[in-house]
Amino acid sequence: MFDTIFKRTSYRGLYKDFPVPREDLTLILKAGLAAPSGCNKQSTSLIAIDxxxxxxxxxxxxxxxxxxxxxxxxxxxxxxIIANGGRCYYKQDFSAAVQNMLLAICELGYESCWLEGYVADNAESCAKITKLLGAPEDYELSVILPVGMADEELTYANKKSFEERAWFNGFRNS
Ligand SMILES: Cc1cc2nc3c(=O)[nH]c(=O)nc-3n(C[C@H](O)[C@H](O)[C@H](O)COP(=O)(O)O)c2cc1C
Structure with missing residues (x-):
């Protein structure tokens, strides 16, 4: 598990023209659905397109x-979906599902990228896509994850150091 967590990276290059077997896609979807959700409302649904x-x-x-x-x-x-206390956890719900799927994708030897800003920037086209796929109006497209084998080099984003972001027993405690 830790190997997969540390080797996952956002991939924005071209994909090889190899199909992803249904078996693998199903496993990735199941990993997404296994994620926690606020008050177990399970507000996230998934459509795999192959x-x-x-x-x-x-x-x-x-x-x-x-x-x-x-x-x-x-x-x-x-x-x-409104959960306990009138709160709505849909963003947390889909984020947990997305992270589970990104790790599953990586573990199976594929690459992906969490495309959410891009979805928001293309809201009109995304609404057309959900309509085309027959989703009811209260199901909003939040994120797209491409899945496939990389045809270009993987790159790794710079991350701030551990010491800048994580501490023991107090803020900025070394
Ligand atoms: C909420 C969220 C939205 C994101 N939206 C996009 C996006 O629209 N396009 C994109 O190329 N990457 C997107 N990303 C990926 C981030 O850019 C990426 O995670 C970040 O640069 C760190 O790189 P890493 O994933 O390789 O660790 C998004 C990530 C998150 C968590």
Whole structure:
């Protein structure tokens, strides 16, 4: 588990033209659904896309290289379900599901990238995609995860040092 956590990285390059077997996609989806959710409301739903025709339509609407070349996409849908105390945990719910899936994707030898800012920037196209897939109006597309084998070098983002962000027994305690 720790190897996978530390080797995961956001991949924004092209994908190889190799399909992702249904078995692997199912395992990735199951990892997402196994995530915790606020008050167990399970507000996150998932659609895996591996149909070439649908991938082509999505690629035309979201023309970005790691979406267009990906042999599979996972669409993360959210319902704004109200939990205890009138709070709504849908963002936390889908974030936990996404992180589980990113780790599952990495563990199975594929790459991905948490595409959420990009989804928000392309809200109109994303609404068309959810409609095309038959999702009811209260299911909002929150994140897209491309899945596939990398065809370009992996890169690793710079992270602040441990000492800058984590301490024992007090803020900035060394
Ligand atoms: C909430 C959230 C939204 C993100 N949205 C995007 C996005 O729209 N496009 C993108 O290329 N990366 C996106 N990312 C990936 C981050 O840019 C990436 O995690 C960060 O640069 C650290 O790199 P790493 O994932 O390789 O550790 C997002 C990540 C998070 C957690």
């Amino acid at each position: 149909d070439k025709e649908i991938l082509k339509i999505i690629g035309e609407l979201l023309n970005r290289k790691n979406i267009v070349s990906a042999p599979a996409l996972i669409l993360v849908l959210s319902q704004k």
